[in-house]
Each structure stands twice: as C-alpha cells, then as structure tokens.
Amino acid sequence: MANDPIIHLANGQLSPKSSSTRADVTRLVDEALTLQPSAGLAIHFHGGLVSEKAGRAIAQRLTPVYRNAGAYPLFFVWESGLLEAVSNNLHDIGQENIFREFVKKAAEWALKKLPAGVGFKGAAGAAVNEIQLRQEFDAWFRGERPNPPEALETRPGADDAAIQATLKGTVLDQSSLEAEIQMSIEGDFAFQDAVQEVFNGLHAGGAPQPVTKGLGGSTVASTSLISPEAADQLFERSPVTTKGFSLIGWFKSARMVASIVVAVVRRMAAGRGHGLYVTTVEEVLRALYLDKLGTLIWNQMKKDTADAFLPGENHGGTALLVDLRKQLDSGAAPPRITLIGHSTGAIYICQFIEAAAQVLPGTRFDVVFLAPALTYERFAATLANHGSRIAHFRSFAMNDDWEIADHLVPIIYPRSLLYFVSGLLEPSVDEPLVGMERYLREARIFTPAEFPAIARARAFFQDFPESLVWSPDSVGEGAKSASAKHGDFDNDEATLQSVQWLLQNGF
Numbered sequence: 384m385a386n387d388p389i390i391h392l393a394n395g396q397l398s399p400k401s402s403s404t405r406a407d408v409t410r411l412v413d414e415a416l417t418l419q420p421s422a423g424l425a426i427h428f429h430g431g432l433v434s435e436k437a438g439r440a441i442a443q444r445l446t447p448v449y450r451n452a453g454a455y456p457l458f459f460v461w462e463s464g465l466l467e468a469v470s471n472n473l474h475d476i477g478q479e480n481i482f483r484e485f486v487k488k489a490a491e492w493a494l495k496k497l498p499a500g501v502g503f504k505g506a507a508g509a510a511v512n513e514i515q516l517r518q519e520f521d522a523w524f525r526g527e528r529p530n531p532p533e534a535l536e537t538r539p540g541a542d543d544a545a546i547q548a549t550l551k552g553t554v555l556d557q558s559s560l561e562a563e564i565q566m567s568i569e570g571d572f573a574f575q576d577a578v579q580e581v582f583n584g585l586h587a588g589g590a591p592q593p594v595t596k597g598l599g600g601s602t603v604a605s606t607s608l609i610s611p612e613a614a615d616q617l618f619e620r621s622p623v624t625t626k627g628f629s630l631i632g633w634f635k636s637a638r639m640v641a642s643i644v645v646a647v648v649r650r651m652a653a654g655r656g657h658g659l660y661v662t663t664v665e666e667v668l669r670a671l672y673l674d675k676l677g678t679l680i681w682n683q684m685k686k687d688t689a690d691a692f693l694p695g696e697n698h699g700g701t702a703l704l705v706d707l708r709k710q711l712d713s714g715a716a717p718p719r720i721t722l723i724g725h726s727t728g729a730i731y732i733c734q735f736i737e738a739a740a741q742v743l744p745g746t747r748f749d750v751v752f753l754a755p756a757l758t759y760e761r762f763a764a765t766l767a768n769h770g771s772r773i774a775h776f777r778s779f780a781m782n783d784d785w786e787i788a789d790h791l792v793p794i795i796y797p798r799s800l801l802y803f804v805s806g807l808l809e810p811s812v813d814e815p816l817v818g819m820e821r822y823l824r825e826a827r828i829f830t831p832a833e834f835p836a837i838a839r840a841r842a843f844f845q846d847f848p849e850s851l852v853w854s855p856d857s858v859g860e861g862a863k864s865a866s867a868k869h870g871d872f873d874n875d876e877a878t879l880q881s882v883q884w885l886l887q888n889g890f
Contacts, residue, residue, distance in 0.1 A: 387439070388455070388456050388457050389457075390460065392691055395688070396697050405702060408702045412710060413706075415718065422449075422886040423718040426457045426721070427441075427456060427459070427725075428729075429873065430728055431461070431726065431728075433462060438460035441873055442458035444874070445458070451883065453887055454721065459700075472675045472676070473796055476608055477524075479609075481581050482672075484578075487574075488564070488567070489640055490659070492563075493644050493648055493651075494659075515532075531660040536660075555648060560645070565637035569633060579631065580607075581614075585607075585618065613672070616639055618635070646812075654828035655812065655828070656813075657806055664795065665812075668807060676808065684727055685730055692738035700734065700735060701738065704735075721751060725873050726869065727756050729755030736765060737765060747772050747773065747774040750777075753780075754780050756800070759816070764836075775885075775889070776843075776847045777847070777851075777852065777881075778852065779852045779872055780854065781869075782856075785855070786821070801816055801818050801819050801869060815834060823841065864878040
C-alpha cells in the first residue's frame with residue numbers, strides 16, 4: 384500500500400490521521416519526473432462521496448488504466464461519507480408519516496394553485512381529485528406504482544415554459560392560502576395523526592393523545608428526524624420547560640404547508656423547478672429536515688479541497704506543487720499534466736489550478752471533468768482569473784434524460800445526486816452545475832443577463848470543439864460515454880477508453 388501512487392489527505396493535510404507522509408509526496412514526484420512517461424502525469428481527484436477504503440479501491444482500479452495510456456498516475460484520496468449519510472437519512476425520512484403527509488398536502492395545494500391543463504396530465508384548481516391523488520400517493524410510497532401520482536408528472540424544462548408563461552406576474556396571497564389549508568387540515572385525520580405522532584415523541588411528559596378522537600386516531604409517539612427549527616415552527620413550547628412542547632396549533636401546520644406551496648409555485652413559475660413532484664419533495668425536505676440533508680458535510684467537503692492548498696507543506700496539494708517546482712528548478716523536463724476530477728473532484732481541480740498560478744507560473748494543464756458537481760459561479764471565477772492556464776478541456780456528464788432517470792433514493796428522491804446538490808445542498812435553490820445539461824439547454828431561462836457565469840463558461844466551451852460529452856454519446860474518439868449513473872464515470876468502459884485516448888493522442 385505504501386507504494387501505491389496515492390496522496391491520502393485528512394482535512395486537506397498530510398497528518399497522523401492520514402496514511403501519507405511528506406516523504407511519500409516527494410517520492411512520487413521524483414519517480415514521475417524521472418520516468419518521463421510519454422503521456423505525462425495524470426492527477427486524479429475522486430468524488431467526495433467515498434471512504435478512504437473506497438478511494439483507494441478507485442485508485443487501484445484506475446492505476447492500470449492510466450499506465451496503459453502512457454501516463455504516470457497520481458491519486459488524491461480524501462473522504463467524506465456524504466453519499467452514505469444522505470442516502471441513509473433520506474431513506475429514514477421517507478418512512479416518516481409526517482414527511483409523506485406534508486408531501487401530499489403541499490402537492491395537493493400546489494396543483495390547486497398551478498394552471499389547469501398546463502404541463503399536467505390531471506386537471507388543476509378546483510377539479511383536483513383529492514381522494515385519487517392520495518390513493519396514488521399511498522401506492523407510490525408503498526412501491527406499488529412505477530411513477531408518482533399522474534397529476535404530478537412534469538419534468539424540468541419540458542413543461543416549465545407553459546407554466547412560466549401562465550403564471551408570470553402571479554403572486555399568491557399566503558394569508559388566504561394559510562386559511563384555506565387550515566380548513567383542509569381540520570378535516571384531514573391522516574395529516575393530523577402524522578403531526579400528532581411527532582408531537583407525542585417530542586412531548587416532555589404525559590400520555591400521548593389522539594387527535595381523531597372516536598375515529599381510531601393514532602396515539603403513537605414517533606421519533607422523527609425533523610429539525611429543531613421545524614419543531615419550533617409546528618408546536619408551541621411548554622411554558623414550564625424548554626425541553627418539550629405543549630400544544631399543536633393547526634394554523635402553524637397550515638402556515639408551514641402554505642410556505643412550501645408558495646416556494647413550489649414560485650419555482651415552477653420561474654422555470655426553476657425539478658419537476659413538480661421532486662420540487663415539492665425538495666421544499667418539504669428544506670422545511671422539515673434541512674439539518675439532515677448533508678449540507679454541513681457538503682460544505683466541509685468543499686472546505687477540504689481548499690485546505691489542501693493552504694500555505695505550509697503539510698497541506699497535500701501545496702506539498703505536491705512545491706515538489707514539482709523543485710524538480711523543475713533542478714532541470715527536470717516539464718511534464719504534461721492532465722487533471723482528472725470526478726464529481727467534487729472538479730472543485731479540487733479549480734483549487735489546484737488557482738494554487739499552481741503562484742507556485743508553477745506559466746504551467747498549463749489539460750483538464751477532464753467527470754460528472755462535475757461544480758457550480759458555474761465557481762467555475763467562472765476560475766476561468767476569469769486562470770482560464771488561460773487550461774490548455775485543453777473535456778467534460779463527460781449525463782444528458783438530462785439520464786440525469787432524471789438516475790434515482791438517488793427510489794421514491795423519495797427520483798433524481799440524480801447532481802439534482803440533489805443543485806436543489807438542496809448549495810445556498811441557492813436550483814443552483815446551476817457544470818455537470819448538468821439542463822443549464823446549457825434551457826437558454827430561455829438561464830439567460831446571459833441573469834446568469835453571467837453560465838455565459839462565461841459557454842464562451843469557454845466554444846473555444847474547445849467537442850469539449851462537452853453528454854452520455855450516452857459516441858461522437859468520436861476521446862468523446863464517448865455510456866455512463867448511466869453519477870457514480871459510473873470512473874468505471875464506465877466507454878468513458879475510460881475516451882480518457883485513455885485523450886492521454887495517448889491529445890485533445
């Protein structure tokens with residue numbers, strides 16, 4: 384293991400927590416430049432979803448791929464566990480009655496406020512069949528139907544234009560909406576019981592109480608994953624203790640549902656939805672479970688990529704750049720350097736290029752993105768300051784149909800990881816990501832005036848013919864991919880053959 388071409392970092396550093404030392408970095412750089420491989424140095428940054436063990440397995444699997452292409456491979460291995468944390472939490476959230484009832488209620492009222500017959504297979508407004516909608520939801524949540532309720536079957540982009548045109552300038556009266564929703568809640572015993580279960584679980588004392596008295600109402604106490612902030616919005620705190628709650632007010636539930644509906648309708652009207660069902664799920668998750676969605680892990684993960692290039696040679700990225708500089712100063716031939724980044728690894732590449740500007744001035748890099756989980760804002764900033772340092776460029780990602788078909792967690796979130804990042808992990812809702820075709824395809828929504836970062840990146844892409852490969856694609860050598868899932872890009876045969884071809888033959 385010590386001889387593997389790996390730089391393992393913990394929080395961006397070579398430390399007792401990592402298994403790589405400063406001497407290991409020097410040894411790897413010395414070996415790479417002494418061998419003078421024909422395809423140069425291939426530096427691979429895996430995605431931020433994996434453990435150290437998985438990261439090492441990726442390195443071991445890809446080492447012969449890069450070596451067979453004539454490159455010396457070097458792997459940055461870091462760890463976050465984001466995918467495991469998100470998947471586990473989403474699975475558990477999907478089993479909670481309160482989640483399911485909030486999705487049903489919010490979807491029902493979103494349908495009532497969205498235009499009838501525009502992008503929906505079911506009618507909207509007063510014609511919404513609430514009983515059928517709930518039956519279809521229940522079958523969907525039980526896994527008994529292949530798709531969400533029929534009335535909610537919209538997809539990003541395809542249906543947004545008509546919805547956007549119909550709702551342009553429309554502003555919902557949230558106070559009136561709250562009153563309407565409260566009336567519906569007062570007759571919706573399933574919704575009441577779901578909220579009561581959570582209340583009973585949070586209640587500091589006393590026997591659990593049913594809401595639907597005489598109708599077999601639930602007295603179950605449920606341990607829920609809802610955030611403390613959501614609990615404060617739903618329930619009154621006890622005047623005796625701050626550790627428990629003393630009262631359910633349906634007006635509070637109505638207020639929260641109304642705020643979700645307003646957010647959903649606003650996004651759909653602006654063309655910023657991810658499909659009506661998924662947009663509703665995203666807004667329910669944001670309202671009830673924001674602290675369980677992996678945002679803290681995501682932000683820490685991005686911080687780790689920056690920390691790797693902080694001053695001081697104990698930071699792994701800095702150590703690599705310093706050793707490359709020393710070799711070049713001693714007369715070593717400048718190697719061709721190809722930076723390959725999967726998912727969050729694309730963020731790592733931006734950090735690398737920016738740090739290299741200080742340590743390796745004049746050095747240019749070939750860049751390969753694999754399903755980049757990189758915002759256009761971040762990429763545009765790199766291009767503005769260091770775009771000239773990118774000699775050649777290619778990005779492999781899924782087309783939007785395949786992105787939609789890649790389900791992060793079945794039923795609860797039937798979209799890809801990148802949709803999840805865009806919809807929930809970044810500070811802005813529907814944050815444009817470089818690895819998602821939708822943000823280039825939907826030019827009527829993502830205009831240069833409103834999204835200058837996308838416009839800057841689009842101009843950069845035009846400078847490199849065939850720089851964007853949207854799987855499934857086979858347009859030519861070095862531009863083929865059959866990746867059908869976010870995690871496929873570092874093991875899909877067509878994609879890896881394309882990367883090998885680029886290393887051997889250039890761009």
